[in-house]
Amino acid sequence: MGETAAERLAQALAEAIIAGDFPPGKRLDEQQLAQRYGVSRTPVREALRRLATTGLIEVRPRRGAIVTRVTPEQLEELFIAMAELEATCARLSALSMSPTERRRLQALHDRMGELAHAGDAAGFAYANDALHTMIYAGAHNSVLAEMATATRRRLLPFRRAQFQLEGRPMRSHAEHEAVVAAILRGDAQGAHAAMLHHVTLVEASFEELCGDAAARSRGKSRPLDALT
Amino acid sequence: MGETAAERLAQALAEAIIAGDFPPGKRLDEQQLAQRYGVSRTPVREALRRLATTGLIEVRPRRGAIVTRVTPEQLEELFIAMAELEATCARLSALSMSPTERRRLQALHDRMGELAHAGDAAGFAYANDALHTMIYAGAHNSVLAEMATATRRRLLPFRRAQFQLEGRPMRSHAEHEAVVAAILRGDAQGAHAAMLHHVTLVEASFEELCGDAAARSRGKSRPLDALT
DNA sequence: AGAACAAAAATTGCATACAATCCACGCATT
DNA sequence: AATGCGTGGATTGTATGCAATTTTTGTTCT
Numbered sequence: 001m002g003e004t005a006a007e008r009l010a011q012a013l014a015e016a017i018i019a020g021d022f023p024p025g026k027r028l029d030e031q032q033l034a035q036r037y038g039v040s041r042t043p044v045r046e047a048l049r050r051l052a053t054t055g056l057i058e059v060r061p062r063r064g065a066i067v068t069r070v071t072p073e074q075l076e077e078l079f080i081a082m083a084e085l086e087a088t089c090a091r092l093s094a095l096s097m098s099p100t101e102r103r104r105l106q107a108l109h110d111r112m113g114e115l116a117h118a119g120d121a122a123g124f125a126y127a128n129d130a131l132h133t134m135i136y137a138g139a140h141n142s143v144l145a146e147m148a149t150a151t152r153r154r155l156l157p158f159r160r161a162q163f164q165l166e167g168r169p170m171r172s173h174a175e176h177e178a179v180v181a182a183i184l185r186g187d188a189q190g191a192h193a194a195m196l197h198h199v200t201l202v203e204a205s206f207e208e209l210c211g212d213a214a215a216r217s218r219g220k221s222r223p224l225d226a227l228t
Numbered sequence: 229m230g231e232t233a234a235e236r237l238a239q240a241l242a243e244a245i246i247a248g249d250f251p252p253g254k255r256l257d258e259q260q261l262a263q264r265y266g267v268s269r270t271p272v273r274e275a276l277r278r279l280a281t282t283g284l285i286e287v288r289p290r291r292g293a294i295v296t297r298v299t300p301e302q303l304e305e306l307f308i309a310m311a312e313l314e315a316t317c318a319r320l321s322a323l324s325m326s327p328t329e330r331r332r333l334q335a336l337h338d339r340m341g342e343l344a345h346a347g348d349a350a351g352f353a354y355a356n357d358a359l360h361t362m363i364y365a366g367a368h369n370s371v372l373a374e375m376a377t378a379t380r381r382r383l384l385p386f387r388r389a390q391f392q393l394e395g396r397p398m399r400s401h402a403e404h405e406a407v408v409a410a411i412l413r414g415d416a417q418g419a420h421a422a423m424l425h426h427v428t429l430v431e432a433s434f435e436e437l438c439g440d441a442a443a444r445s446r447g448k449s450r451p452l453d454a455l456t
Numbered sequence: 457a458g459a460a461c462a463a464a465a466a467t468t469g470c471a472t473a474c475a476a477t478c479c480a481c482g483c484a485t486t
Numbered sequence: 487a488a489t490g491c492g493t494g495g496a497t498t499g500t501a502t503g504c505a506a507t508t509t510t511t512g513t514t515c516t
């Protein structure tokens with residue numbers, strides 16, 4: 001038990017929410033959660049406050065906590081923010097990645113090509129995370145990296161089923177090609193543009209996956225569920 | 229007392245830290261703070277956790293909270309992150325500001341020119357915040373705006389005395405000119421570049437203000453104090 | 457004298473008790 | 487019948503007590 005109970009609880013709750021055990025808008029009763037996880041209300045409260053800072057839940061003073069209802073508009077903003085953050089990291093990576101980092105980036109990208117060809121969606125998804133994380137790190141700025149990973153985590157519920165789309169890994173790989181090539185040749189503007197393009201296509205693919213539910217309900221601002 | 233005690237405490241502590249009442253590295257004793265503010269340890273704990281998420285303090289499990297010691301390297305990263313965030317907002321503003329927003333931006337910029345000429349450093353500093361906030365808003369992305377304001381807040385202790393530098397408002401105004409002009413003419417790349425340039429110069433001006441303490445101690449990673 | 461170990465003191469984390477606020481339901485009034 | 491108000495229940499916010507862990511201090515041995 002190296003960590004504190006509140007920390008573990010926050011992790012467990014985050015996973016539960018992402019997994020969809022608690023639907024958006026669900027009220028999170030402190031006493032109930034305390035019983036369910038076998039602790040007192042104090043660490044539950046601390047975990048809730050912590051989750052609130054990640055945007056997963058909202059706590060209104062004296063009115064309890066609820067799982068965040070994310071409207072299509074907010075989702076769009078999140079995707080755009082992630083695109084801009086990743087594009088910025090890609091630009092900085094093009095400028096300041098070390099030779100070693102560039103070699104590793106190339107190696108991972110090549111391996112992802114094999115995975116895409118082999119049709120290994122799960123493996124590709126895992127490696128995809130590593131690739132993006134590598135680009136965050138290559139920017140050599142922990143503040144930006146932290147923001148990017150946080151935003152990525154926040155979008156995770158909506159990107160989960162992404163790579164089950166037929167042919168998505170192959171297309172992703174092709175888009176990565178432009179990003180990686182630009183970074184490797186030190187083309188800052190090119191890396192920025194290519195990454196922006198890539199994430200935009202990922203978002204488009206997401207809307208396609210939803211059966212365009214997001215687009216159709218755009219005007220009504222109906223909150224969305226995560227993909228299960 | 230509409231708000232909760234923890235909320236008020238967090239605000240009070242943040243102001244105290246920014247004002248320099250608690251120097252970086254200072255240990256924040258829960259009991260001590262509880263007595264000092266006339267509440268129990270519980271809201272103190274909650275306030276500390278909340279401040280930790282803003283980066284103002286650090287809480288190590290079972291080892292208490294300390295005011296964050298920010299090294300020159302971290303400060304550099306914060307400045308760069310802010311520059312990139314603001315540049316991104318400027319780029320998006322160039323693309324998507326409404327005519328009304330553009331008019332208001334122009335008006336504020338003009339007014340700041342008068343303030344700079346009049347030598348009203350305090351007024352200029354206040355309007356400066358409004359200008360940057362306006363550009364965050366013009367990006368029409370609350371996620372990015374939130375990140376930018378948070379980073380700006382976090383750098384506040386180090387930018388406080390900025391505009392007392394002789395001639396800084398005039399130079400700032402000239403740099404803003406390029407940013408505002410690019411936004412108004414819808415020049416995305418130009419707005420991005422101009423804003424990046426501006427914030428970089430602000431950072432340079434900060435280092436000058438420190439008597440180059442930051443630059444000189446770069447190799448030793450000695451934490452910095454805020455500007456009082 | 458300095459280092460290593462042990463016990464005590466202090467501080468944080470968690471549990472429980474109490475107080476304040478919000479919400480729902482019911483009743484009275486218009 | 488609908489709206490406003492009041493009371494009771496439920497839920498969150500705060501205080502305090504206890505357990506666990508860290509830090510300090512004192513002692514002893516090299």
